[in-house]
Amino acid sequence: MEFAFDERSQTIQCRFSAKMDAISSAEAAEIFGKGIKEVSLRPGDFAAVFDMKGVEYVSSAFLRLCLSAAKQTREGGFSIINTEPQIMKVFKIAGLDALLRVS
Amino acid sequence: MNNTATAANEIMERAIMAAGIFEMLDQKKTDRIVEEVFNAGFNSRVRFAKMAYEETGIGVWEHKVFKNVLATQIVYENIKDEKTVGVISEDNLSGITEIAQPLGPILGIIPVTNPTSTVLFKIIIAMKTRNPIIIAPHPRAVRCSSEAARICYKAAVEADAPEDCIQWIESPDRELTQAVMKHKDMAMILATGGPGLVKAAYSSGTPALGVGPGNVPVFIDESADIPYAVENIILSKTFDNGTICASEQAVVVEKKISGTVLKEFEKQNCYFMSSEEIQKVERIAIDPSTGLMSVNIIGKPVSVIADMAGIKVPPDTKILMARIEGVGKEYPLSGEILAPILAFYVRDDFNSAIKLCIDLNYLGGLGHTVSIYANNDERIRQFSMLMNAGRIVVNTPSAQGAVGGIYNSLNTSFTLGCGTWGKNITTENVTTRHLLNIKRICRRRTNEKWLNFTKEKYLDEGESADDIIRGYHRNY
Numbered sequence: 136m137e138f139a140f141d142e143r144s145q146t147i148q149c150r151f152s153a154k155m156d157a158i159s160s161a162e163a164a165e166i167f168g169k170g171i172k173e174v175s176l177r178p179g180d181f182a183a184v185f186d187m188k189g190v191e192y193v194s195s196a197f198l199r200l201c202l203s204a205a206k207q208t209r210e211g212g213f214s215i216i217n218t219e220p221q222i223m224k225v226f227k228i229a230g231l232d233a234l235l236r237v238s
Numbered sequence: 239m240n241n242t243a244t245a246a247n248e249i250m251e252r253a254i255m256a257a258g259i260f261e262m263l264d265q266k267k268t269d270r271i272v273e274e275v276f277n278a279g280f281n282s283r284v285r286f287a288k289m290a291y292e293e294t295g296i297g298v299w300e301h302k303v304f305k306n307v308l309a310t311q312i313v314y315e316n317i318k319d320e321k322t323v324g325v326i327s328e329d330n331l332s333g334i335t336e337i338a339q340p341l342g343p344i345l346g347i348i349p350v351t352n353p354t355s356t357v358l359f360k361i362i363i364a365m366k367t368r369n370p371i372i373i374a375p376h377p378r379a380v381r382c383s384s385e386a387a388r389i390c391y392k393a394a395v396e397a398d399a400p401e402d403c404i405q406w407i408e409s410p411d412r413e414l415t416q417a418v419m420k421h422k423d424m425a426m427i428l429a430t431g432g433p434g435l436v437k438a439a440y441s442s443g444t445p446a447l448g449v450g451p452g453n454v455p456v457f458i459d460e461s462a463d464i465p466y467a468v469e470n471i472i473l474s475k476t477f478d479n480g481t482i483c484a485s486e487q488a489v490v491v492e493k494k495i496s497g498t499v500l501k502e503f504e505k506q507n508c509y510f511m512s513s514e515e516i517q518k519v520e521r522i523a524i525d526p527s528t529g530l531m532s533v534n535i536i537g538k539p540v541s542v543i544a545d546m547a548g549i550k551v552p553p554d555t556k557i558l559m560a561r562i563e564g565v566g567k568e569y570p571l572s573g574e575i576l577a578p579i580l581a582f583y584v585r586d587d588f589n590s591a592i593k594l595c596i597d598l599n600y601l602g603g604l605g606h607t608v609s610i611y612a613n614n615d616e617r618i619r620q621f622s623m624l625m626n627a628g629r630i631v632v633n634t635p636s637a638q639g640a641v642g643g644i645y646n647s648l649n650t651s652f653t654l655g656c657g658t659w660g661k662n663i664t665t666e667n668v669t670t671r672h673l674l675n676i677k678r679i680c681r682r683r684t685n686e687k688w689l690n691f692t693k694e695k696y697l698d699e700g701e702s703a704d705d706i707i708r709g710y711h712r713n714y
Binding site: 227 | 624
């Protein structure tokens with residue numbers, strides 16, 4: 136997982152590996168948590184964009200990571216972009232597409 | 239007991255008597271009744287179509303003739319040789335014999351958009367399966383639906399069908415329809431109509447096959463024959479002025495071919511509205527109280543819709559095209575509109591286009607029908623894997639394609655199952671087999687593996703699944 140922070144827009148950008156299974160998602164959650172601490176962000180003060188380009192598989196753990204990340208961002212500040220159609224459908228079926236602003 | 243309950247009881251008493259007599263008919267007698275009902279319905283196809291048009295003001299009477307032909311001739315040819323009485327299959331190897339038995343009284347709820355063809359269809363499949371049927375017409379189509387039922391009933395009785403095998407509710411009485419729906423002797427509801435009515439059918443406690451709205455996206459792939467695709471979409475969307483719920487609601491294309499597709503629609507007399515014109519059409523096409531399409535525009539021709547909206551379009555315009563960006567309440571024309579109005583979307587690439595189709599599919603059309611034009615099997619497969627639709631029609635006008643029997647070998651039907659996505663128990667085109675209780679005689683054919691396996695092993699906690707399976711499948 137790649138974690139980047141844009142200070143000007145106070146936005147975290149994350150990119151992921153192709154298979155976000157339980158292990159990769161746990162690692163990603165750890166990196167995300169550490170990243171927030173390193174740049175001294177407080178919950179509700181920042182936005183986050185999960186760029187899903189190239190991600191072909193997501194696990195339940197990844198959905199939990201998305202929900203957890205969305206809770207920490209400012210209101211309406213979380214989005215998931217560049218999903219493959221089959222990944223977008225996972226969020227649709229789970230009823231999370233609107234909440235997590237999946238596109 | 240109030241008047242409604244008394245009336246419902248009277249209808250149901252007659253229906254169950256007919257059900258009893260029906261059980262005595264053999265296949266030959268049943269088939270004769272079906273043939274006579276088909277003949278009577280078919281021979282009245284033009285009169286019924288004109289009556290439906292005059293009474294409802296919806297659609298095109300000539301197209302309604304073709305709907306009546308589909309509901310009689312094509313349905314009849316689809317089912318006439320089926321076994322639906324007594325033993326319908328016997329397999330000595332498996333020892334299973336299947337016996338078909340009727341369900342009992344069926345309530346056929348009829349939509350205003352197809353008020354005679356749906357009556358003919360439901361009656362023919364009910365007769366073929368020896369089920370008495372009660373027709374509940376739409377309040378705006380009582381005369382034509384009742385007349386279609388009356389003609390079929392006359393033909394059925396003349397062919398020795400039981401008295402009251404076909405009944406119809408002549409007064410548009412919602413309470414009576416609901417009382418009949420909930421009656422303890424009602425076996426099945428075949429509900430075709432708006433979401434409220436279909437929900438009422440499912441809430442009644444009686445088994446129901448209900449078909450609600452669609453919202454059909456049609457994806458034109460870069461591999462498609464574009465003029466052919468556009469011609470077929472127009473053929474479908476203009477059929478009966480777009481009243482079939484399987485007709486296309488939104489065209490989706492990739493940017494690289496969007497210009498060509500747009501020009502082709504224009505060349506074939508479709509009119510792309512400006513943003514202001516789209517807003518004017520939205521105001522008359524959508525009922526603000528429900529957010530759904532307005533009943534006033536259902537099945538109306540382009541000229542009438544344009545007049546209602548106060549826009550000017552060329553006189554030979556076939557479809558009003560609305561180029562819009564998004565899906566949902568903020569984009570009123572992204573939902574189902576049973577009229578010659580078609581949304582048009584352009585997306586950067588294939589993946590974005592497919593994601594848009596998923597969004598459209600989820601916007602009120604889950605389980606119904608989707609459409610694709612492509613000459614690339616991989617693209618067709620990818621599209622099909624992601625859509626939640628009972629029917630994925632390929633290189634076919636979707637309205638005519640989804641009902642089956644003309645462009646493909648789907649069962650011809652005016653009741654299109656939408657699976658659990660649409661709160662249905664089937665994704666199939668509803669036909670005779672859904673109106674039968676199939677009994678199975680199961681003769682003893684022992685499972686040798688089970689008999690030869692030492693059952694005590696199951697009691698031993700030390701035996702793993704691998705050990706058990708190996709022993710169970712051992713070759714003797």
